[in-house]
Amino acid sequence: MAKKASAGGGDYKPSVxxxxxxxxxxxxGELESERGKFMxxxxxxxxxxxxEYEAADGKGxxxxxxRAAIRVRAKRSAAQLExxxxxxxxxxxxxxxxxxxxxxxxxxxxxxxxxxxxxxEGLALQ
Numbered sequence: 001m002a003k004k005a006s007a008g009g010g011d012y013k014p015s016v017x018x019x020x021x022x023x024x025x026x027x028x029g030e031l032e033s034e035r036g037k038f039m040x041x042x043x044x045x046x047x048x049x050x051x052e053y054e055a056a057d058g059k060g061x062x063x064x065x066x067r068a069a070i071r072v073r074a075k076r077s078a079a080q081l082e083x084x085x086x087x088x089x090x091x092x093x094x095x096x097x098x099x100x101x102x103x104x105x106x107x108x109x110x111x112x113x114x115x116x117x118x119x120x121e122g123l124a125l126q
Contacts, residue, residue, distance in 0.1 A: 079113050 057063045083091055 076112065080116060083113055083116075 053063045053066060056066055083094065086094065
């Protein structure tokens with residue numbers, strides 16, 4: 001059970017409070033420093049990515065389409081990971097629900113994911 005706080009706060013030694021506050025503030029400072037280092041590293045990686053997009057654009061691959069392709073690949077990968085996390089019987093149920101939904105069964109992403117899931121389970125896509 002938690003201790004009740006005293007109304008006036010007079011039960012605390014100033015030296016203990018000062019030490020606790022100073023240590024916590026120091027940790028906040030460390031956290032901000034690490035956050036800054038991380039953000040700088042991320043910015044450098046993003047700059048390198050931009051350079052790759054520019055290089056691809058220079059070779060005739062439109063940046064807008066390339067960015068979209070990267071996003072689609074990431075979403076396909078995420079969808080596959082989601083299906084992989086499911087137990088086989090649940091995965092089969094999801095496949096059945098999506099097929100019943102109709103439109104999703106015609107999408108390339110669904111076909112790709114469902115085919116891979118079925119192949120992994122040794123089942124034929126119906």
